[in-house]
Amino acid sequence: MSATQTSPTHSYYGRAILKEPVWTWEIPAYFFTGGLAGASATLGLMADVTGNKPLARSAWTAALAGVSVSPVFLISDLGRPERFLNMLRVFKITSPMSVGSWILSAAGGAFTASFARVRLQRLTRIGAAGGALGGAVLGPALSTYTAVLVADTAIPAWHEARRQLPFVFAGSSMAAAGAAACILTPVANAGPARRVAVAGATLEGVASQVMERHLGTLGRPYHEEAAGRFSLAAKSLTVAGAAVITRFGRRRLGAATGGLLLLGGSMCERFAVYHAGIQSARDPQATVGPQRARTATATPANAPLTAG
Amino acid sequence: MSIESLRVQSWPGSYEPAAKPRVGFFTDTSVCIGCKACEVACKEWNRVPEDGLKFTGDSYDNTGGLGADTWRHVAFIEQQLPLGLDEGAPLVTQAARAELDTVPVHKDAGLRWLMSADVCKHCTEAACLDVCPTGSLFRTEYGTVVVQEDICNGCGYCIPACPFGVLDQRKDDGRAWKCTLCYDRLKDDQEPACAKACPTDSIQFGELDELRHQADERLRVLKHGGVAEARLYGRDDQDGVGGFGAFFLLLDEPEVYGLPPDPRVCTRDLGETWKAAAAAAAVLVGTVLATFAGHRP
Amino acid sequence: MGTSFGRGGATTFQQDLQNSDCIVIMGSNMAENHPVGFQWPMEAKRRGAKLIHIDPRFSRTSAVSDLHVPIRAGSDIAFLGGVINYILERGRWFEEYVKAYTNAATIIGEEFRDTEDLDGLFSGWDADTSSYNTSTWQYEGFATTAAAGQREEGASLGEQAHGAHSGELNGGAPPSVDPTLTNPRCVFQLLRKHYARYTPEFVAQVCGVPPELFEQVAEALCENSGRERTSAFVYSVGWTQHSVGVQYIRAAAIVQLLLGNMGRPGGGIMALRGHASIQGSTDIPTLYNILPGYLPMPHPVVHPSLAAYVEAMTPEAGFWGHADAYATSLLKAWWGEQATEENDYCFDYLPRITGDHSHYTTVADMIEGKVEGYFVMGENPVVGSANARMQRLGLAKLKWLVVRDFVEIETAAFWRDSVEIEAGEVRPEEIDTEVFLMPAAAHTEKDGTFTNTQRLLQWHHKAIEPPGDARSELWFMYHLGQRVREKLAASADPKDRPILELTWDYPTEGRHDDPSAEAVLAEINGCGPDGQPLSGYTDLKADGSTSCGCWIYCGCFAEGVNQTARRKPGSEQSWVAPEWGWAWPMNRRIIYNRASADPEGNPWSERKRYVWWDAEKAKWTGHDVPDFKVDMPPDYVPDDDATAEDALRGDAPFIMQADGRGWLFVPSGLTDGPLPTHYEPVESPFPNLLYERDANPAAQRLWNSENPYHPSHGHPGTDVFPYVAMTYRLTEHHTAGGMSRTLPYLAELQPEFFCEVSPELAAERELEHAGWATIVTARGAVEARVMVTSRLRPLVVHGRPVHQVGLPYHWGRLGYSKGDSANELLGIAMDSNVHISEYKVSTCDIRPGRRPRGRELRKLVEAYRTRAGIG
Numbered sequence A: 001m002s003a004t005q006t007s008p009t010h011s012y013y014g015r016a017i018l019k020e021p022v023w024t025w026e027i028p029a030y031f032f033t034g035g036l037a038g039a040s041a042t043l044g045l046m047a048d049v050t051g052n053k054p055l056a057r058s059a060w061t062a063a064l065a066g067v068s069v070s071p072v073f074l075i076s077d078l079g080r081p082e083r084f085l086n087m088l089r090v091f092k093i094t095s096p097m098s099v100g101s102w103i104l105s106a107a108g109g110a111f112t113a114s115f116a117r118v119r120l121q122r123l124t125r126i127g128a129a130g131g132a133l134g135g136a137v138l139g140p141a142l143s144t145y146t147a148v149l150v151a152d153t154a155i156p157a158w159h160e161a162r163r164q165l166p167f168v169f170a171g172s173s174m175a176a177a178g179a180a181a182c183i184l185t186p187v188a189n190a191g192p193a194r195r196v197a198v199a200g201a202t203l204e205g206v207a208s209q210v211m212e213r214h215l216g217t218l219g220r221p222y223h224e225e226a227a228g229r230f231s232l233a234a235k236s237l238t239v240a241g242a243a244v245i246t247r248f249g250r251r252r253l254g255a256a257t258g259g260l261l262l263l264g265g266s267m268c269e270r271f272a273v274y275h276a277g278i279q280s281a282r283d284p285q286a287t288v289g290p291q292r293a294r295t296a297t298a299t300p301a302n303a304p305l306t307a308g
Numbered sequence B: 001m002s003i004e005s006l007r008v009q010s011w012p013g014s015y016e017p018a019a020k021p022r023v024g025f026f027t028d029t030s031v032c033i034g035c036k037a038c039e040v041a042c043k044e045w046n047r048v049p050e051d052g053l054k055f056t057g058d059s060y061d062n063t064g065g066l067g068a069d070t071w072r073h074v075a076f077i078e079q080q081l082p083l084g085l086d087e088g089a090p091l092v093t094q095a096a097r098a099e100l101d102t103v104p105v106h107k108d109a110g111l112r113w114l115m116s117a118d119v120c121k122h123c124t125e126a127a128c129l130d131v132c133p134t135g136s137l138f139r140t141e142y143g144t145v146v147v148q149e150d151i152c153n154g155c156g157y158c159i160p161a162c163p164f165g166v167l168d169q170r171k172d173d174g175r176a177w178k179c180t181l182c183y184d185r186l187k188d189d190q191e192p193a194c195a196k197a198c199p200t201d202s203i204q205f206g207e208l209d210e211l212r213h214q215a216d217e218r219l220r221v222l223k224h225g226g227v228a229e230a231r232l233y234g235r236d237d238q239d240g241v242g243g244f245g246a247f248f249l250l251l252d253e254p255e256v257y258g259l260p261p262d263p264r265v266c267t268r269d270l271g272e273t274w275k276a277a278a279a280a281a282a283v284l285v286g287t288v289l290a291t292f293a294g295h296r297p
Numbered sequence C: 001m002g003t004s005f006g007r008g009g010a011t012t013f014q015q016d017l018q019n020s021d022c023i024v025i026m027g028s029n030m031a032e033n034h035p036v037g038f039q040w041p042m043e044a045k046r047r048g049a050k051l052i053h054i055d056p057r058f059s060r061t062s063a064v065s066d067l068h069v070p071i072r073a074g075s076d077i078a079f080l081g082g083v084i085n086y087i088l089e090r091g092r093w094f095e096e097y098v099k100a101y102t103n104a105a106t107i108i109g110e111e112f113r114d115t116e117d118l119d120g121l122f123s124g125w126d127a128d129t130s131s132y133n134t135s136t137w138q139y140e141g142f143a144t145t146a147a148a149g150q151r152e153e154g155a156s157l158g159e160q161a162h163g164a165h166s167g168e169l170n171g172g173a174p175p176s177v178d179p180t181l182t183n184p185r186c187v188f189q190l191l192r193k194h195y196a197r198y199t200p201e202f203v204a205q206v207c208g209v210p211p212e213l214f215e216q217v218a219e220a221l222c223e224n225s226g227r228e229r230t231s232a233f234v235y236s237v238g239w240t241q242h243s244v245g246v247q248y249i250r251a252a253a254i255v256q257l258l259l260g261n262m263g264r265p266g267g268g269i270m271a272l273r274g275h276a277s278i279q280g281s282t283d284i285p286t287l288y289n290i291l292p293g294y295l296p297m298p299h300p301v302v303h304p305s306l307a308a309y310v311e312a313m314t315p316e317a318g319f320w321g322h323a324d325a326y327a328t329s330l331l332k333a334w335w336g337e338q339a340t341e342e343n344d345y346c347f348d349y350l351p352r353i354t355g356d357h358s359h360y361t362t363v364a365d366m367i368e369g370k371v372e373g374y375f376v377m378g379e380n381p382v383v384g385s386a387n388a389r390m391q392r393l394g395l396a397k398l399k400w401l402v403v404r405d406f407v408e409i410e411t412a413a414f415w416r417d418s419v420e421i422e423a424g425e426v427r428p429e430e431i432d433t434e435v436f437l438m439p440a441a442a443h444t445e446k447d448g449t450f451t452n453t454q455r456l457l458q459w460h461h462k463a464i465e466p467p468g469d470a471r472s473e474l475w476f477m478y479h480l481g482q483r484v485r486e487k488l489a490a491s492a493d494p495k496d497r498p499i500l501e502l503t504w505d506y507p508t509e510g511r512h513d514d515p516s517a518e519a520v521l522a523e524i525n526g527c528g529p530d531g532q533p534l535s536g537y538t539d540l541k542a543d544g545s546t547s548c549g550c551w552i553y554c555g556c557f558a559e560g561v562n563q564t565a566r567r568k569p570g571s572e573q574s575w576v577a578p579e580w581g582w583a584w585p586m587n588r589r590i591i592y593n594r595a596s597a598d599p600e601g602n603p604w605s606e607r608k609r610y611v612w613w614d615a616e617k618a619k620w621t622g623h624d625v626p627d628f629k630v631d632m633p634p635d636y637v638p639d640d641d642a643t644a645e646d647a648l649r650g651d652a653p654f655i656m657q658a659d660g661r662g663w664l665f666v667p668s669g670l671t672d673g674p675l676p677t678h679y680e681p682v683e684s685p686f687p688n689l690l691y692e693r694d695a696n697p698a699a700q701r702l703w704n705s706e707n708p709y710h711p712s713h714g715h716p717g718t719d720v721f722p723y724v725a726m727t728y729r730l731t732e733h734h735t736a737g738g739m740s741r742t743l744p745y746l747a748e749l750q751p752e753f754f755c756e757v758s759p760e761l762a763a764e765r766e767l768e769h770a771g772w773a774t775i776v777t778a779r780g781a782v783e784a785r786v787m788v789t790s791r792l793r794p795l796v797v798h799g800r801p802v803h804q805v806g807l808p809y810h811w812g813r814l815g816y817s818k819g820d821s822a823n824e825l826l827g828i829a830m831d832s833n834v835h836i837s838e839y840k841v842s843t844c845d846i847r848p849g850r851r852p853r854g855r856e857l858r859k860l861v862e863a864y865r866t867r868a869g870i871g
């Protein structure tokens, strides 16, 4: 070893070009709870519309639970409550986080109202409106915008997956929502929940496969270190959960077990994505590779080698 | 209306008539002597904390890189590259070789020592600024990009958004810090501390348009003198970030200096990402709908 | 410098380097150690000049140079001798210049013998005193002056080498010259003979520089010299810190004279000084053996009276011809009214030189208990001086020690924290030295001047009050003086007269009664009978009517204006910027600038026009203050009874020299030879290819059990210390570190002591990059982090590879960034002219891993001593 390079090198002492996200575990946890809440809202709305009261009640409960812990995670990552409120001083369409903080706040209100209506028979009118808006718009947004949040960064494993990540998150959210509902709802009324859970699990699985294939070498993190472990866990738990639900979902115990497995799977999926980002940021070649590929085919004006 | 068109292009627009001509840096690494005066001057002027006594062994660079507590960073690269053609040799070798048989400067058996003072690029299209949810990052009347400590809430979004890894979080206060292009000094018509301290004018401060002309001229002279590997980095406003406010003259590939070869502002793809999200959301709603189909209780 | 040209000091100024066509930086790491001044070589490069760096290491200077030439440390004279030989043998010398402006044609007395005749010795060698009697080196037909031997330069550290006074020579222009340069005893032919064996192959053998590379340098110098073009040399302590240091500079002087580059724009020899005002500390010396303005310290035997003193240093020609005026004015400045013609102007009040009291000799005396007390002001010898252990052992024998500094530096803390204490060799209780640590005011906290590397005096204003009890040196010295005088007031003892009668009456100001620094500057500038400030040293009189604290500074307070405080922006004046500060002598920026014109007084070329003779106005004029009697026509020829400058011809530009010429051959003023000769360093793995004598015979060794030398080539045990060690600086730190290791922003840039080694040496000794290594000599052992780098490379010398270990010397045991000091390793071996130690080269061993702790450390060193057969 020596301070002098004797063969061509493509990095500065192997140091990362990008900075790793400084986000702590609360953020992927929030991705999970947000997704769970979002998809549950949609499920709750449909159940409500179709008059499946027990399912509606449990779904809206899950939605409220999810949407209530989410800010707690965010604030604990930020440090102080007012720091979260800071974000509501502006609305910036170019900042998914800004948009997201509004979605989360709105969802918070809507879900509470709807919950009050279906559970406590209060604020019926606002509750209905909240339920409709929450289930049809805010819920789906809440469960997918977090994909945009991570994709809108310089981190290759996230940015290059920008077209697939929302589907991964949507699937993962549905799986979680369905799972939660299976656990909370009498099996007789949980039919739709089981189907949502299995459909979500399927979407999650397929989308993440597509994503990894699309990423190619940039997808390596999903097979290494923390991301690799979480990704493996996510896949196994989800497959197992889906199987148990399909097979034994009509029995209380089966529904509970399958539900828990799926929740775990969904949670692990978000942690896998989170760690994949960190690992990807650490690797200078992940940053240089795609850019070199781009310049190789780029017009001289864009190629730094000959720029100016 | 596309998201791109909504991106914060607040300069000079929102400043008229208060807008000043856009300023920046042309850092000519071919005359850098690695004295680190810029690093120290920056820390002194901006009261940036000292960040660790670590011997790295990476040539004379014990700083490592830009970050919350380093806003100017001098990189040191020692090279003694093999001569002789090998097929499909990477650009680095080609550059090195080109230089070896043309310029006497590195005749020392191909030994050369590159030094370069890195800094925030003050991008025309600044990802950090785009993604900042609080508006803490803003574009000044000089067209520079600055963090307002009093507004920053430490959300950390700007950090992975920057394609150059410039920003970072100061662990003790959680907020993000970076070069301000000495906003306070600009306001009293003073040149930035780092440029002021630079003995060889490797760091040239001025109005961007003029700097670009100077850079073109310098490149011409160097190429004429046989320094084949000289190239400008970030001078071109057609590039992935719409050109740098602080651009460079390098003597090797950007990645050798720890710089991305063809950076692209992430928010350029924000539109299609939102579209994908919308589609995914629709799929979600659709699927849930479907699961109720034909199951009236 | 002094002996070659007449004045001790850089012959040019850094801004002028921009006019060079070729700059050779040798023995200096200018980009790292003079980064601000380095903008001028960079400017020259922009204008197409060739930048050459000759240095054992590839440094930050090499990185931006056009050519880096790796050379074996301690072999520069062989290289420069090679250049001289190249110039002479290929007839590349600037004939007109050499014939008119140098002593090439002068014939040397016939008793003179060259090293070529006496196998490494010049004539006059006295084996008993191992020193030279220089009488045989004289010009033919000249008596020698007794003072020559005594007139010695002293120096505490690496600095003063740059400032050497002019050589003495009696009796005006040399009587016997041979304009044809053919006489075998004329200087030109002696040069030829002396350097005949310095061929490119010889250079390769000794320096490890391939012939092609050497010729590239020699050719570049020749191509870029002559009427149209000029080349400059830049050196610093990479040259002076050798046992033959002064001769390194002499060798460059010979090259520059032969190529006709002296006194011309873009030419000259740029000596880069160190500490902010180190030039000042030789001009107005902190030395024991010279008085202000390079007047020698009187000798008890040789100088019984002022007359004898003046006589001894007055040649018949040249500006030293007014030595009487300089000396008398100095005495008047010090003893004012008391100094009268009757009492020889208090000449007897001056201390007399009683021997060598230079830094290292004094340290040896301390160890022998000969020294009671010691003032350390602005110095950190425990880290900064060679053989740190000796420094500490010496300090431990003192009764009292006063240290004035900003923080508690290693020198002040030696009694409680040192290698010896760590090793359990001594306990603090056993050290009786009473240490007084006094807080000093920094330059920002006091008024005063810096005299920088180019003889430029620049005034600095007090910006803020010093914190707490911190006071300036001026305050300290003035009030200390006052108290001493109060205590002695009643004394009738004649030995107290000099102190009591001293003019010690400076106006004070501020709440701490700070003496006015401007008043001191005014006293240095001097005044006439009317009390009016003088405007230049030409006004000085020997009749006691003028007073002047330092003749070369006369004029810095002309018209009662503080000339050193002038700060007219460069943009508002010519590139020479005469209105920025004030340069000695007489605000000249390039000295000997008469040589920028040909003998007839016309510029050598339009391109290199600088100072010329204006026939209409009948005076010298140009971009700078002419360094010549302004109305003396080029064709002036002195008549026999003329004295001083009037005894010099109108075409003799080196006005401080007795013959007005640049000295290729130095008849007197040097202790170790009239011509630079290649000798091996005192510690070297190699023999001297030229002579049976390896090292400089006149080199000053310090015989002390704590200062053992390694066996050198040929002697058993040489292989115990097989590598060459060299020490140097880093941009990030300053000297002994008191001003940088204590500052977080600087400490973090180079946080640890490290050594630089080549990949080859790393492999040979299994050193791990970024790991630890222990470097050992017979003086001590230190540990350092390892920097394996191709910037250092083994050189092929005498047909075999030699490895060099690079050691930045900034670290010590205190401060924010701590580390072992390189000076634990170095022995003391000095240049006999200036007593500067050979910091730059010694031999050593290096091994992987950290050094032992406690008593084991000394055991390791002892083990090495035994293996090397050192008693």
Ligand SMILES: Nc1nc2c(c(=O)[nH]1)N[C@H]1C(S)=C(S)[C@@H](COP(=O)(O)OP(=O)(O)OC[C@H]3O[C@@H](n4cnc5c(=O)[nH]c(N)nc54)[C@H](O)[C@@H]3O)O[C@H]1N2
Residues within 6 Å of the ligand: C026, C027, C028, C029, C030, C032, C033, C034, C054, C055, C056, C057, C059, C071, C072, C073, C074, C075, C076, C158, C159, C235, C236, C237, C238, C239, C272, C273, C274, C275, C726, C727, C728, C729, C730, C731, C732, C733, C734, C735, C736, C840, C841
């Ligand atoms: N940043 C900074 N600047 C400084 C200082 C500092 O400590 N830090 N110190 C100041 C002081 S006090 C001084 S005196 C000056 C000194 O300024 P320099 O003389 O430049 O200082 P050094 O680094 O000691 O030595 C210069 C070079 O000499 C080389 N060298 C060693 N041996 C030989 C040899 O035998 N031949 C040749 N040709 N080269 C050799 C070394 O490799 C080194 O690169 O710098 C002043 N400026």
Ligand SMILES: Nc1nc2c(c(=O)[nH]1)N[C@H]1C(S)=C(S)[C@@H](COP(=O)(O)OP(=O)(O)OC[C@H]3O[C@@H](n4cnc5c(=O)[nH]c(N)nc54)[C@H](O)[C@@H]3O)O[C@H]1N2
Residues within 6 Å of the ligand: C157, C158, C159, C237, C241, C274, C275, C377, C378, C379, C380, C381, C383, C384, C385, C386, C404, C405, C406, C407, C409, C440, C441, C442, C443, C473, C727, C728, C729, C734, C735, C736, C737, C738, C739, C809, C822, C823, C826, C839, C840
């Ligand atoms: N091995 C090795 N040894 C060397 C050298 C080398 O190249 N190699 N170089 C030699 C050279 S050239 C030099 S100059 C010496 C330097 O060696 P030193 O002079 O012993 O070391 P410095 O750290 O410069 O010491 C200067 C001290 O003065 C203090 N100081 C600064 N300003 C003031 C002031 O206004 N008043 C007072 N009272 N104190 C002040 C600083 O804090 C500092 O502690 O080292 C020499 N030793």
Ligand code: SF4
Residues within 6 Å of the ligand: B120, B121, B122, B123, B125, B126, B127, B128, B129, B145, B161, B162, B163, B164, B165, B166, B167, B178
């Ligand atoms: S370089 Fe990074 S931090 Fe600087 S403006 Fe561009 S995106 Fe922002």
Ligand code: SF4
Residues within 6 Å of the ligand: B131, B132, B133, B134, B135, B136, B137, B147, B151, B152, B153, B154, B155, B156, B157, B158, B159, B175, B176
């Ligand atoms: S960390 Fe501060 S500056 Fe960065 S995006 Fe968040 S609020 Fe803006």
Ligand code: SF4
Residues within 6 Å of the ligand: B041, B042, B043, B045, B046, B071, B072, B119, B178, B179, B180, B181, B182, B192, B193, B194, B195
């Ligand atoms: S512009 Fe100012 S803040 Fe930016 S690097 Fe230079 S000194 Fe530091």
Ligand code: SF4
Residues within 6 Å of the ligand: B031, B032, B033, B034, B035, B036, B037, B038, B039, B074, B115, B117, B197, B198, B199, B200, B201, B202, B203
């Ligand atoms: S100050 Fe200038 S020369 Fe020194 S390191 Fe910085 S950019 Fe390079």
Ligand code: SF4
Residues within 6 Å of the ligand: C033, C034, C035, C036, C037, C276
């Ligand atoms: S420290 Fe002072 S003297 Fe040394 S280079 Fe910098 S400005 Fe010049």
Ligand SMILES: [Mo]
Residues within 6 Å of the ligand: C158, C159, C237, C273, C274, C275
């Ligand atoms: Mo020095």
